[in-house]
Amino acid sequence: MITKEQINNFIDKVPPSPKALKETIMHLANGDLVKAAAVAKEDKALNTYLKVLVNKPIYGFRNEVSDVSQIFGILGVNQSQQAVYNYMLTLLSPSKWKLFKLNRVVFYNLQADLSMNWKKILNYLNIEDKDTLCSISLLPASIIVSEALFCEKIKDINLLRSVNHIDLNTVLQRLTDIDLFDICEMIALKWEMPQEIISIIQASSGVKPAENENINQLGKWMHLLLFYTLSQAKYIEAELNDFIDFQIDYVSDIYDDFSKVMEIS
Amino acid sequence: MRAVLKNGIAVFSPQGFLDGSVGNSILSIDDINATIAQNSDMVLVSLKKVIFFNRNGLDAFVKMFIKVRTANHITVGFCDYDTKKYEAIVRFYKNDLVFSLFKTQEIATLFSSNYKNKIKNILLYNEDKSQRSAMAIELHDNGHNPIIAQTEDEFHEKSKAENAYDIIITETFLGQMGQKVATRVTGNAIIYTVSSFLDAEIGNTFNIAYHNNSLNVGFRLFIFDTYKVISMNVHALNFFSKLSTSGAEYNATICFVGMSFDKTPQSFKETLEDAGIIFFNQMDDILQDKGMLKELGASSAANIKDKRIINKGTVTELPNFIDATVGTIEMMTNSKAIKDAVQINKIDIKNSKNMIASSIGFYGDMDGMVILVFPTEIAKKACELLIGEETDDKELILDTLAELVNIVGGKVKMLLGDEHISVDITLPRTYPDITSLIEIVQEKKGVQVDLSFNNDKFLFFLTR
Numbered sequence: 001m002i003t004k005e006q007i008n009n010f011i012d013k014v015p016p017s018p019k020a021l022k023e024t025i026m027h028l029a030n031g032d033l034v035k036a037a038a039v040a041k042e043d044k045a046l047n048t049y050l051k052v053l054v055n056k057p058i059y060g061f062r063n064e065v066s067d068v069s070q071i072f073g074i075l076g077v078n079q080s081q082q083a084v085y086n087y088m089l090t091l092l093s094p095s096k097w098k099l100f101k102l103n104r105v106v107f108y109n110l111q112a113d114l115s116m117n118w119k120k121i122l123n124y125l126n127i128e129d130k131d132t133l134c135s136i137s138l139l140p141a142s143i144i145v146s147e148a149l150f151c152e153k154i155k156d157i158n159l160l161r162s163v164n165h166i167d168l169n170t171v172l173q174r175l176t177d178i179d180l181f182d183i184c185e186m187i188a189l190k191w192e193m194p195q196e197i198i199s200i201i202q203a204s205s206g207v208k209p210a211e212n213e214n215i216n217q218l219g220k221w222m223h224l225l226l227f228y229t230l231s232q233a234k235y236i237e238a239e240l241n242d243f244i245d246f247q248i249d250y251v252s253d254i255y256d257d258f259s260k261v262m263e264i265s
Numbered sequence: 266m267r268a269v270l271k272n273g274i275a276v277f278s279p280q281g282f283l284d285g286s287v288g289n290s291i292l293s294i295d296d297i298n299a300t301i302a303q304n305s306d307m308v309l310v311s312l313k314k315v316i317f318f319n320r321n322g323l324d325a326f327v328k329m330f331i332k333v334r335t336a337n338h339i340t341v342g343f344c345d346y347d348t349k350k351y352e353a354i355v356r357f358y359k360n361d362l363v364f365s366l367f368k369t370q371e372i373a374t375l376f377s378s379n380y381k382n383k384i385k386n387i388l389l390y391n392e393d394k395s396q397r398s399a400m401a402i403e404l405h406d407n408g409h410n411p412i413i414a415q416t417e418d419e420f421h422e423k424s425k426a427e428n429a430y431d432i433i434i435t436e437t438f439l440g441q442m443g444q445k446v447a448t449r450v451t452g453n454a455i456i457y458t459v460s461s462f463l464d465a466e467i468g469n470t471f472n473i474a475y476h477n478n479s480l481n482v483g484f485r486l487f488i489f490d491t492y493k494v495i496s497m498n499v500h501a502l503n504f505f506s507k508l509s510t511s512g513a514e515y516n517a518t519i520c521f522v523g524m525s526f527d528k529t530p531q532s533f534k535e536t537l538e539d540a541g542i543i544f545f546n547q548m549d550d551i552l553q554d555k556g557m558l559k560e561l562g563a564s565s566a567a568n569i570k571d572k573r574i575i576n577k578g579t580v581t582e583l584p585n586f587i588d589a590t591v592g593t594i595e596m597m598t599n600s601k602a603i604k605d606a607v608q609i610n611k612i613d614i615k616n617s618k619n620m621i622a623s624s625i626g627f628y629g630d631m632d633g634m635v636i637l638v639f640p641t642e643i644a645k646k647a648c649e650l651l652i653g654e655e656t657d658d659k660e661l662i663l664d665t666l667a668e669l670v671n672i673v674g675g676k677v678k679m680l681l682g683d684e685h686i687s688v689d690i691t692l693p694r695t696y697p698d699i700t701s702l703i704e705i706v707q708e709k710k711g712v713q714v715d716l717s718f719n720n721d722k723f724l725f726f727l728t729r
Contacts, residue, residue: 227280
């Protein structure tokens with residue numbers, strides 16, 4: 001159904017990160033918002049994306065924010081970098097979704113929901129590290145990869161899942177020895193993303209705990225956040241709720257803290 | 266969200282958080298209708314992967330339960346929860362618990378009429394006396410040995426005994442149980458359980474498709490467990506008379522066990538006997554009497570009167586059946602499946618040692634049966650995607666092979682549907698050895714196709 005060759009073809013087709021984006025990230029990494037904004041202005045699509053993203057209700061701005069300098073200024077260095085990574089990921093997303101009932105708007109909302117709640121979690125955990133904040137941007141890559149690999153196999157997947165509770169990550173792993181999160185790692189490496197991001201994403205799969213306890217804890221929070229988000233009506237309707245398996249035992253020790261942060265009663 | 270159907274039990278497995286915001290998103294009207302159409306014996310919602318829920322979140326499923334129960338008269342409920350979740354559900358629906366609660370799916374299967382495993386010794390406890398009794402009766406009816414603990418202390422004391430019980434049931438609640446005519450396979454006989462008043466409704470609740478398919482795959486003895494029947498009217502009398510007459514062409518026998526004629530006219534018994542139905546007082550009168558079982562055709566399915574032959578219509582559609590099989594094997598193994606040889610004849614299995622098989626029937630615009638025969642090791646390879654780990658557990662391999670054949674059936678249905686041929690598929694059946702398969706198909710002619718993937722050979726047989 002899916003072969004290693006198809007995965008390699010997919011990775012080959014992942015475009016390298018555009019020059020303007022690389023430069024923007026580099027300036028953000030150096031904390032130079034002005035230079036970062038100047039470079040970012042050259043990329044029209046990035047401008048539009050940032051404008052759409054930060055004006056979503058979850059960001060909570062009263063007035064519309066439209067200028068890139070203004071956006072970077074409000075977001076600050078760390079969140080600006082996170083937003084640019086979010087944009088990079090959209091470059092991979094299909095123009096028309098077939099496997100999941102998604103569209104551009106819902107996908108952008110998903111990115112925004114994950115990003116803002118991840119920030120909330122890191123605030124609670126007193127973590128200010130930039131790479132840790134940006135790691136959430138890579139998580140939706142697992143959804144994009146699922147779509148890319150399985151979109152032509154929808155009937156087969158539906159038949160398979162009508163007789164057996166098997167998630168897409170397990171199907172891929174059993175067929176090719178490579179899972180969705182390994183492919184996310186390949187993308188991240190191609191985009192020269194920091195190792196910390198890759199490690200957290202791997203742990204967030206819920207099936208590959210990290211040896212480093214700090215990374216592992218972050219993986220648990222991210223795994224739970226993913227399922228908290230995918231339990232919302234709009235994402236259930238998009239059929240995202242069970243594309244990977246929720247590892248309830250993996251996250252049980254942080255659930256009480258999580259429910260405090262998310263004000264679940 | 267759709268349910269997975271296995272062994273007659275449909276299971277939904279939501280994940281994450283179930284709260285009011287979920288609303289109707291988790292179950293659309295189409296999902297509910299599909300669940301009704303599955304015609305399962307039980308519908309369950311597993312809470313294993315739900316970390317948080319509130320009443321509003323569960324309500325979406327409870328509404329589905331009510332619709333499915335109304336349409337199909339089957340058991341519905343939640344399963345796979347811990348103590349905290351159990352207490353929460355009981356608190357939410359205190360006076361309105363119209364569904365059942367089973368601590369695990371394994372416990373739920375004990376109450377399912379399709380239960381096919383060995384008899385279990387079961388320790389059970391519920392603080393409500395009527396619940397304890399109801400559970401014990403159901404378990405006993407399904408052939409198990411329930412032992413009731415009357416107090417919590419007694420339960421704790423008894424549950425300490427190592428290896429004394431196969432299963433311990435606690436934190437389980439029986440809502441309204443299904444009143445569908447239940448089917449249970451014992452050896453080569455099929456037992457249907459009927460209860461209370463038998464009237465015209467039996468025509469709706471009796472699964473005639475299942476019965477016909479059972480006849481087609483070789484079952485010859487059908488036992489109606491009528492211990493709990495209070496009375497029968499003329500509509501039910503006609504129904505059973507017709508059922509018996511129509512089964513006669515297959516040389517099938519229908520028996521009534523435990524039927525009391527206190528509130529049913531004695532003349533009905535004579536009419537039913539005229540139609541060929543045999544009456545027994547006790548179930549053991551048949552099941553423990555091997556001679557009787559043999560005489561009634563239950564120990565051998567070979568005496569088929571109506572040897573239906575494969576027809577042109579079925580052969581014309583052969584490419585679809587082959588495509589469905591090849592497509593499924595390729596999907597499951599990521600390797601190319603190759604057609605080696607085709608012949609129309611009786612099934613010919615060269616080396617029957619260590620072989621297992623699975624079959625699935627289809628009926629509708631056309632009818633027949635697809636059989637796949639594998640060496641056990643090759644079956645394991647073909648099912649690797651579904652099994653996921655090394656195993657020599659034959660039961661697990663057979664169960665998984667049934668899933669594989671179910672996918673083949675689904676593909677057949679889809680491919681024929683593309684040609685506007687509408688068929689439904691039955692539940693898959695497995696055969697742990699070739700002898701049990703041969704009993705069913707030895708007299709049947711069909712199309713045999715030898716197939717292979719990665720040089721591993723297996724056999725496809727299409728017959729009617």
